Amino acid sequence: MKKPILVGTIVIVAILIGISAIFVQNNDDAKINDIENPDSYSEKIAITTTTNVITDLVENIGGDHVSVTGLMGPGIDPHLYRPSASDVKSLQNADIIFYNGLDLEGKMGDIFVKIGREGTSVLAVSENIPPESLLILDANGNFDPHIWWDVELWTEAAKVVATGLKEYDPNNSENYEKNLLEYLNQLDSLNSNNLNKINSIPSEQRVLVTAHDAFQYFGHTYGFEELAIQGWSTDSEAGIKEIQNLADEISKRKIKALFVETSISPATIEALKAAVQDKGHDIVIGGELFSDAIGEKGTAEGTYIGAFTHNIDTIVKALK
Ligand SMILES: [Zn+2]
Structure with missing residues (x-):
C-alpha cells in the first residue's frame, strides 16, 4: 500500500514543480514587459x-x-x-x-x-x-x-x-x-x-417644481413637496395635458419659481413657464439644479458636496 502512495506523491510533487516553473516564467515575462513599457503597469x-x-x-x-x-x-x-x-x-x-x-x-x-x-x-x-x-x-x-x-x-x-x-x-x-x-x-x-440654509424658507413655500422627479428624497429629508412634469424616469414624453394641469396648480398656489435640471433639456420647463404666465401668474426660472449628474470635474460643482451646496443655495435664493 505504501509504494503506490509514494509513486503518487512523486507524481504530484513533479506536477507542482512544473506549475511553479510556469508561474515564475510568466511573472518574469510580466516584469520584463513592465520595464519595457512602464505605462502598461499600474498598481491602481x-x-x-x-x-x-x-x-x-x-x-x-x-x-x-x-x-x-x-x-x-x-x-x-x-x-x-x-x-x-x-x-x-x-x-x-x-x-x-x-x-x-x-x-x-x-x-x-x-x-x-x-x-x-x-x-x-x-x-x-x-x-x-x-x-x-x-x-x-x-x-x-x-x-x-x-x-x-x-x-x-x-x-x-x-x-x-x-x-x-x-x-x-x-x-x-x-x-x-x-x-x-x-x-x-x-x-x-x-x-x-x-x-441651516433651508430653515430660511417658510414651510408653505417649500415646493420644488422640476422637469423630472429627481428630488423626492431631497423633499422627504428637507420638507419639500416636489411637483415634476415627468415621473421618476425621463423615459417618457411629457404631454401637453400634464403641463396644463401643473400650470393650473402653480398659478393657484402662487409658487414663485421653477427649476431647470442640468441633465435634461430646458424645453419642458420653458413650456411650463409660458403656460403659467398665460394664466396670469408671474413665475421665474429660479436657476439650474444638478439632478442626475453633477458638474464638470475641476469646478466647485464637480463634486457631490459642491453640487449639493449649489442646489441648496439656488433653491434658497429663489424660494425664500
Ligand atoms: Zn433621474
Missing part, C-alpha cells in the same frame, strides 16, 4: 463607474489606490444612457464596477449581469439600503433611484464602496477605512449646513 485598481456622482464617491474613498473611468459625464441623463462599444470595453476591463442600481441605469442592466457572470465585482452602491428607507414610486413597486439627494442614504453608498475596495484590496483596508471616515464627516457637515 481599475474601476468603472456609471454616473459622475458615483465617480466622485469612488475617488473620495479610493484615493490614490484607484483609477476611475466614469462613463457618464456632466449633463448626461442615466435613464436613457446606452453604453457605446468603448464603454463596454471599459466595463469588461474593470477590476470593480460601481453603479447606482434601482434601475437608474435602465438600459444597462443586461450588461451588468453579463459582466458579473464573467467574474468581475459588479456592485450597486444602493445595495445595502433597507427597503423601508427607499421611496416607492408607482403601483409596480418601483423604488426611486435618486438616493444621492438624501445625504444619509449616500452615506450607505459610501460604505458599499469602502467594503468593495477592502475586499478587493485587503492590504490597503486601513486606508479605505480612513478615507471613508473622513468623507462621512464631510457628509455630516454638508447635511447640517443644508438644514
Whole structure:
C-alpha cells in the first residue's frame, strides 16, 4: 500500500514543480514587459463607474489606490444612457464596477449581469439600503433611484464602496477605512449646513417644481413637496395635458419659481413657464439644479458636496 502512495506523491510533487516553473516564467515575462513599457503597469485598481456622482464617491474613498473611468459625464441623463462599444470595453476591463442600481441605469442592466457572470465585482452602491428607507414610486413597486439627494442614504453608498475596495484590496483596508471616515464627516457637515440654509424658507413655500422627479428624497429629508412634469424616469414624453394641469396648480398656489435640471433639456420647463404666465401668474426660472449628474470635474460643482451646496443655495435664493 505504501509504494503506490509514494509513486503518487512523486507524481504530484513533479506536477507542482512544473506549475511553479510556469508561474515564475510568466511573472518574469510580466516584469520584463513592465520595464519595457512602464505605462502598461499600474498598481491602481481599475474601476468603472456609471454616473459622475458615483465617480466622485469612488475617488473620495479610493484615493490614490484607484483609477476611475466614469462613463457618464456632466449633463448626461442615466435613464436613457446606452453604453457605446468603448464603454463596454471599459466595463469588461474593470477590476470593480460601481453603479447606482434601482434601475437608474435602465438600459444597462443586461450588461451588468453579463459582466458579473464573467467574474468581475459588479456592485450597486444602493445595495445595502433597507427597503423601508427607499421611496416607492408607482403601483409596480418601483423604488426611486435618486438616493444621492438624501445625504444619509449616500452615506450607505459610501460604505458599499469602502467594503468593495477592502475586499478587493485587503492590504490597503486601513486606508479605505480612513478615507471613508473622513468623507462621512464631510457628509455630516454638508447635511447640517443644508438644514441651516433651508430653515430660511417658510414651510408653505417649500415646493420644488422640476422637469423630472429627481428630488423626492431631497423633499422627504428637507420638507419639500416636489411637483415634476415627468415621473421618476425621463423615459417618457411629457404631454401637453400634464403641463396644463401643473400650470393650473402653480398659478393657484402662487409658487414663485421653477427649476431647470442640468441633465435634461430646458424645453419642458420653458413650456411650463409660458403656460403659467398665460394664466396670469408671474413665475421665474429660479436657476439650474444638478439632478442626475453633477458638474464638470475641476469646478466647485464637480463634486457631490459642491453640487449639493449649489442646489441648496439656488433653491434658497429663489424660494425664500
Ligand atoms: Zn433621474
